[in-house]
Amino acid sequence: MKSKFPLIILLPCSFAAAQTRPVDNLVQYVKPIIGTQRMGHTYPGATVPFGMVQLSPDTDTLSYEQNGAYNKDVYKYCAGYQYDDKTIVGFSHTHFSGTGHSDLGDFLIMPTVGALQLNPGTADKPLSGYRSAFSHSNEVAEAGYYKVKLDDDHITAELTATARVGLHQYTFPASDKSHIILDLMHGIYNYDAKNVWTYVQVVNDSLVTGYRQTNGWGRTRTVYFAMSFSKPFKHYGSKDYSDKQVYRGFWRKFNQEDNFPELAGKKLRMYFDFDTRQDEKILVKFALSPASSAGALLNLRTELPGWDFEQVKQQAQQAWQHELEKIMITAKDTEAKENFYTSLYHTFINPTTYMDVDGNYKGLDQNVHKAEGFTNYTTFSLWDTYRALHPFFNLVQPKRNADMMQSMLAHFNQTALHMLPVWSHYANENWCMTGYHSVSLLADAVVKGNAPFDVNKALDACVTTASNRWFEGVGYYIDKGYVPEDKSGASVSKTLEYAYDDWAIAQMAKKLNRMDVYNTFIKRAGYYKNVFDASTGFMRPRLSDGSFKKEFDPLDTEGQGFIEGNAWNYSLYVPQAPDSLIAMMGGRKRFAAHLDSLFTMELPDKYFEHTEDITRDGIIGNYVHGNEPSHHVVYLYNWTGMPWKTQERVRMILKHQYHTGPAGLGGNDDCGQMSAWYLFSTLGFYPVAPGSDEYAIGSPAIDKAVITLENGNTFTIEAQNQGDNNVYVKQLLLNGVPYNKYTIRHADIVKGGKLVFVMSNKH
């Protein structure tokens, strides 16, 4: 697929005038289709940077449960779209980008023509329902724009968005039976009981408002909407698919299926009828709100007052261009640019804006709050994103990252659980994965000087969070120095992650001169030692009696005391103290040999085939790049005195794991974490231990990058002579001065300047 959109021409004068040099159209390099096949779990639809609306086609969603049991097939539909599918069910307004569990898919819209069908039908029989066959040859997916031809009814669908409003443009054939369907039952990871309630008002012949409340991954989640049509509908109707348990009372007096303007129930589908001329375009604005339908209407009227689709699309793409320009790269081939700018695109999707234009949003306590002085964000996939995404934001999106920190602190203040978020979305804690990695984000922001909020209160929140004895073995961890496997599963992962998180708290405390906190948590930061089994050389689960668990297979990911990783990978998870880890594991040489084995050994399928998040796509030897726990591992060679191994293997991973095309990602993008790893590594450095202001040096994979910082400085990276064979760093020059370290400080980057890598084919 090739973008035919000449963005540069569409940039308004003010935009062009502000630039002192000709600016490349970077939007052309963004390929939202990357990751939509197999395991990437990205979506191809339209969104603006960090937008509340992610308007995207769903090719299927499936039910989370089948015959009362978990339906494994639902996993491939985490983002609603799978490239290999032949039909599109419709276009819904909320999608996670790259997650390995899911929710959302709210408010599916589908245009149809002919006899009304209110059921979606099935993929094998698209004519059995409102869904339609489509072909990738008629599909365009750009940053902020999506277009597809719906073959069944010869309708062209185009999508774009503002931050809070999706804009649909449907080009119909001539018909007196044209419909636009609003499916309020549809959802990702749906199942029978997910819809808790829906409420709809048809305010007039072109405006509909309401909400949908669900009980899914988000336990108590309500999304409000306001929907406006460019042309009045001539008739509308609905069908309530609720089971018999929904009480209807005296509402039974009325035929609510036909032009009835106030509806409520668990399972509603609606339709709106039009007469259309050949090629007549009907536009639908669909605004969301986390607070109220009044808020959705306010968002709609504020952000998208007109009906000019092209203009809204231009604005969306200008917004992307503006963000993408934060890093201008020079690369030899288009593929490198597509990988780079699509990664940048993927990192700038989540977390998502979660407040109305007036600052209102619903908090964890289900009350409406107003964000004062910050933009409230949601969708914090923290087990993934603390590693590289938020450190990346501290570099290129510091203002937004600080707002995200404030959003997490608001979460803390609104919940009765005394916890910072673990994995949160839409005013819900969903508890996915392990650790309390919010503290890592806060520490990283504080240590890097990007914390314009009450940092002592933030530290208190971290301490409170890390002191919840009821949380996943924390009580045992505090008392014994490790989580006993017989008390809380995945005990080694938990122990290692808590120890790292505690180190992050200690760094923050040190920066704030809160030495009592520092002393407590720096001690806890060493608890990784308590799960190291010298007899096997691996981290290994211990029981509450102090003994190591007898049965132990360091290659297996299941039931071994780890989560989504085996002992081979997780044993390397001491990012806060590589030197100590290396010593513990037998010294530099032996440790480097262990790493070599990790990358080169052969791992039989049986060891990961039951773990959804780990597939052959994401594996190199026994190193699992497609999932997060090992993302720092390749940089550990730097501590063994063999940095060239970091350099060559980083390049190998970049080559192996990131491609253009729908199948381009080796694993779930995980809200941008996989992409953030790509970006850091391509630029030549990586944050091994967020909470430190040092990055580990790797091997830059582009010729040049100019990072424009929000403080007005620029930091230029030049990789002289780099190429597929020239992956070794022969010399480093920081601001023209030879530089002999394999780390670089964040503070040195944000001062502005130039880092030159002189590359070679020899180390």
Next chain:
Amino acid sequence: MKSKFPLIILLPCSFAAAQTRPVDNLVQYVKPIIGTQRMGHTYPGATVPFGMVQLSPDTDTLSYEQNGAYNKDVYKYCAGYQYDDKTIVGFSHTHFSGTGHSDLGDFLIMPTVGALQLNPGTADKPLSGYRSAFSHSNEVAEAGYYKVKLDDDHITAELTATARVGLHQYTFPASDKSHIILDLMHGIYNYDAKNVWTYVQVVNDSLVTGYRQTNGWGRTRTVYFAMSFSKPFKHYGSKDYSDKQVYRGFWRKFNQEDNFPELAGKKLRMYFDFDTRQDEKILVKFALSPASSAGALLNLRTELPGWDFEQVKQQAQQAWQHELEKIMITAKDTEAKENFYTSLYHTFINPTTYMDVDGNYKGLDQNVHKAEGFTNYTTFSLWDTYRALHPFFNLVQPKRNADMMQSMLAHFNQTALHMLPVWSHYANENWCMTGYHSVSLLADAVVKGNAPFDVNKALDACVTTASNRWFEGVGYYIDKGYVPEDKSGASVSKTLEYAYDDWAIAQMAKKLNRMDVYNTFIKRAGYYKNVFDASTGFMRPRLSDGSFKKEFDPLDTEGQGFIEGNAWNYSLYVPQAPDSLIAMMGGRKRFAAHLDSLFTMELPDKYFEHTEDITRDGIIGNYVHGNEPSHHVVYLYNWTGMPWKTQERVRMILKHQYHTGPAGLGGNDDCGQMSAWYLFSTLGFYPVAPGSDEYAIGSPAIDKAVITLENGNTFTIEAQNQGDNNVYVKQLLLNGVPYNKYTIRHADIVKGGKLVFVMSNKH
């Protein structure tokens, strides 16, 4: 039962000082127990005038459905309490007063001691659950105060309230196993699917907040709460009774049943544990909000900052005293005073306050609105209350009634249905009964000069409401001049009520000089003629072909074209044009004879035994006083030249239908309509056609009444020589001048003055 509470002593100085004459303690005459046995459907618990909280014991609630079918037994539990029951389930915070269908019963609290029981148990085996046996000898029910001893666990429960906060005081025995249960599943007219969702936060060791969302008579109803304990609980827990369809996801990681502070689900019960000394009192404040749990907390902290139960009780009873003093009566016996002031109490319960102290409330569109310049009310049982309750308010509660009108207009603006309320509660239209009687309330307020709002917009709302062709046969009514029985059932009731309502709109239009509207609606006001069947002398259902329905039994209430009334009663429903009705029915003499027959004939049981709202208790001959359609009927004798028959029969009805004691009411009090009939009739006049400013003269049943009007005037009624035998009005004197009419104008009353009835035993 006798109140031992010496209220007069407790009145603070400011209260006493404001009075220039010694004031009787009127609260002592209020007997909330009246109507709690059989059909009254009142509740004995604590509430303040028009308060949001109605904190009252529930002796049972039953399920609305049993084995998939309507459970007839649920009807007796419309108010949660039946006098004959031997056990109390607990104390819940919301109750309708006197309705014939139900909902509410939110947030049941029950104190217990010993082994924890989280199920309520059954009435026949109270020890099987948390409910308790009780005895009326240990029960005190006063205005604003309720007390009972719970025999099972030897706990004394006392209840009082502010407008938005219920206050519980439980006196425990010594125990280390004292519990306070919060049952979030409990409800009136409950059934399996009624609970849509509940959400709870245990904020700290003495504060709990959350909400309960139901789908019952109120289709989409959410009530928020904040609950505060006078003593920290030592432990708490919960149990989720949700069926398997509720998705729990990663929350399964935690034991949410034990000290877990954030809960959500369909069916929750909670408990809070205490150690108690002998006779230790634990108090619970329980605040409600229609907007948010933050609003509930604001209400709690604003209205009830302290923990002084006696003081709150005093304030509640002072509030009642203040309202009751609006009519000071002189009567020979205590029974008359108890009947009068209990009726006054019952009229001052509904509609109920429906906004937070800051004016926030949730509207029909499910958005939070702020009431600007008025108090927002809910619970509009309009088919009942347009007849006498709201006219009564225009006399003695004009400010509140004007606010109620504004509440109805806000409802109109918030719904997409383009309808004023029919029967509304808690931001819901529940569609109970027939007609669009909001227009009668608005017309009555406008015609009586009690409409401090945009009256032209109000008229527009009335016209729009009466023009909804989809509503219950209105389209046919507009086109044909009557509702055809084959198109919409209860067609005669509907036609007659629409015609009256339309007359009311016409009166309002005339007052506003909107003659186009007047002309349209005064024509529609005559449509009652279209359902009169001269051949039988009754109103009779017509079919769409214009013919009268063949099968017709004017005594039957079922399937005859009427709702909750038979042709005998409903044929008299032309309050807007008695003269015309009388002429149509054969002239004054024949009409009077028809009325005589109505009151004296014998109606076999079979004619009403299938109608819940009509029982032998409420019937005199074939005249049904226990239900509303005939409430004006006895006053129609005035138009036949035989006013003495009005006089004697009014007294007969007062005697027959209103008594002290639990079984004192002959039918559902219907949110005060039955009581308002009593009050008007006891005072000697009645609003036959609200929307007119004339009252029909009857026969006063007290010696003297002084009505203190809000404009500062007083209007005194003196009934010289009245008594059980002296029921006939020999002479009338208005302000000392002989008065020869059988009507009196509202304007003449509110000017202040004195109306003397000289009574006699002869007419």
